[in-house]
Amino acid sequence: MSETAPAAEQFSADRPFVFRGATVITMDEQGVLDDADVLVIGRDIAAVGHRLEVPEGTLEIDASGGIVTPGFVDTHRHMWQSALRGYGGDWALSQYFVFYYLNWGEVFRPEDVYAGNLLSALESVDTGVTTTLDWSHGLRTPEYGEAALQALREIPGRFVLGYGNYLGAPWEWANAPEFRDFVSRNFSSRNEMMGLQLAFDVPGASDFPERGAFEAARDLGLRVTTHAGVWGATTDTAITQMYDAGFMTPEVCYVHSASLNEQSYQKIAATGGTVSVATESEQSAGQGYPSTWAIRKHGIPASLSMDTSVWWSADFFSAMRATLSADRSRDHLEAHARGETIVANRLRAEDVLRMATMGGALSLGMEDRIGSLAPGKRADIVLIKNDESPAMTPILHPYAHVVYQAGTADVHTVVVDGRVVKYQGARIGLPLAPVRDKVAASVEYVRSKLGEKAWAEGMHPEIPVDEAIENPYRYTDGDAHVVARAQD
Template identity: 80%
Template structure:
């Protein structure tokens, strides 16, 4: 019986040295499906071979993946990374309180170094949890210096990133056409790279004069994709979709974030024009954008990806995102059936569908389906090995896709590979200590807290209005030795 390979030491990984995962359960997320006891060979930045008992070049490092699951790297298509420095600060907020805090009150106090610190922490968390590509929905870029700070953070963390450039304090039709922004684009994105790409991030408010028209025109001129919050209760409505459609701006290059409260006609327009939807289930369930949209959009054949939104509420735990999405979709199915006095006997959305959203769905959303999202020969080597020999939750592995969605967790992330580079191995990040980033975040938090002043504590604990109690007639009172029902 062949013995498992000796575990390589972290220092043995080198950019020019191939390595192979041996004897994994490989979820390819392509037509090959799930491969048992299979190998995946990585050469340079590319997946070189997939299959059982692969012959590999001499000198190839071998990683024992037996008892583990190898998946494509997860792709988060909507994350306000700069807000990670205030992790959990708004955990008890409703969406309106989020808007008041950032949009109306304190958004202008955040400096470029605050953007940098929050992005650094978020980027480190992403690769640590197996999120190999993150779209930074960076709507706090009041100046191009803020944008440069965001980019600097990405250059220091070995992940794959998309900067969704936005500035909620200005009109997108204006800032996207300023000389400063155009120079920023030319300076940073004149040489194509699939490690760091650019999109425009802005919302269509439904204002009759359609002030976002200039931003769409800028995106078209610059060859950039657009990501926009759509179908957010009380904020972005069907009117926004109609304006975009009538102007000819709805294309496969647009991602609609949330898309929870749209009508059938809007969903049909998204489907007909090849758009995608980024679903942030934990956010939608808690903050109130609307019911998570997978239940609605799958009826129209709209591709979905997953996202975590912001750590001012939630973490970057993509297992939580997958689990919440599958559960929310099934819950809605049951509720709708019960309202018709029917019973669901077959779950329509499956774990493998949600895993597709977390990988190929994300790659489709950012326009990189030809390079990312599946374990396919010739694609970029962005991979996650889930393996934890001491975790009861990692044995037995009977249904691999269900195991990833409903059983595994961040503690089971053994190895993370981004662009062929091992950035985490045996559960430990390689050359990526937390301490320097923690210090930068602490300095940022102290500054922000000093600017907010006495309102800091109040901001974390919004007051709960008093509810009027509902009278209950089903109480009991003592009457002698007997219990009698109290009169209402």
């Protein structure tokens, strides 16, 4: 017999628990199971099925009326920027470059990176994002890297630090002795809860100096994540350089990939690369049209990401919804331009939920451990259940319900690596107040360094007229450029 768990305090590391009576979306060959159970023992999923027999003393979670899914995987989030949440809500990408890359990047301290990471990490697990790649491009020295890691270690999520420095040349910092010491200190042994990648861009300089950064990644055995296909910043030139040099492999994730030509997409497909799609970012900032519409034609695996909360929220339901809608919108518009009508949508809700789970796992090289609900995989699980929400009844089409009906307020239980970090809609042992205080201190400092005039101008930028903005990658030449035009 099992015991019902009425309170979060009854969860312990050595006590099994089981989700009972849920609609279970496995994201594997079992598909969707109605009125099914998921048993967790230790760090792992022990069984998935109907009316499971469980060990004596197993705690029960009543999941009836809810949907159990794999934890969401965000493959690209600038977590440190969460401390300035919403500050750039009216920005285009050019203003982002001006604020961080050209004007104020040097203002931020290690403690500011720490505060932003802490808030973002807490928000991740709170909203069902059990794995997040921190595209941490504000790490000017290893001291900044240590601050980023410290924050991620304090939150019980699964994280990958994408180490980057947008103010420095990647071929230099990736080969510097102090960076190698940082890697040796923190990543000398495997840790499933904390991974490392190199995060840098290729702006298209004729001599391809980023070769040295790719060689560093190869030497260290690290995957690479890079912003590709960003209009006016990282172009097809970069893809050609990477391809010709032999650095395009399955270990590279191309973020956005929203404004590439057919040849570039073909190269990504042929070399086994993956794409991280950040639809709300691409729609608003202007990297290009969200790329699922293009890459699915080439069979390129996609994952989803939120990019940065300096603009948008960290709501992964919003990411799924926006992605499906943008893809379908483009399909319809293209058909209408040909005088035709779409009679069945090609991209389905199941496809987008797969991007949010298994797609992310594949992009991070973790598909053998996370991304689906199968015995032997790590227990990264989300229960979507809210008995008082009109939007949670009835559940007829589970994939579409997760994508188009559910929201963050419906995240009932979150499990990371077998640990219950949220139950009955409340985080366990993770109060907001200490994090909020650290973020408030960081905001106060940054605002004081800018001064009130620059702070206000940064938040409410004027619309420029025929103004060219310099290459934001100040450490190199290339074809990165932004030319502003007055908007009617």
